[in-house]
Amino acid sequence: MDAKITLSFDEQVIKQAKEFAQKNNISLSRLTEMIFRQITSKNYQTMDELPISDWVNMVAENRAEYTRTPSRKQIKSEFFDSKK
Secondary structure: OOOOOOOOOOHHHHHHHHHHHHHOOOOHHHHHHHHHHHHHOOOOOOHHHOOOHHHHHHHHOOOOOOOOOOOHHHHHHHHHHHOO
C-alpha cells in the first residue's frame, strides 16, 4: 500500500533529480522509494556506511550516469544482425 509524505529539498536538487528520473523513465517518487529502500534494507549505523551515499552525491551534483544492461533478447538480436 502506498502512503504519501511531504519532503523539502533544495530547489536545484529537485530539478536535477526530476531530470534524472525522467531520463531513466522512472517517477521521482519511485526513485526516492528506491533510495529509501536501499537505506533501510540493512542495519546501517551511520551515513558513511550507506553504499549509495556517493551515488546520491553524484545525482545531486548532476554527475550520475545510469546505464541499463541490454536484455538477452537484445543481445541475441544484435549478434544475429551483425552476422548478416
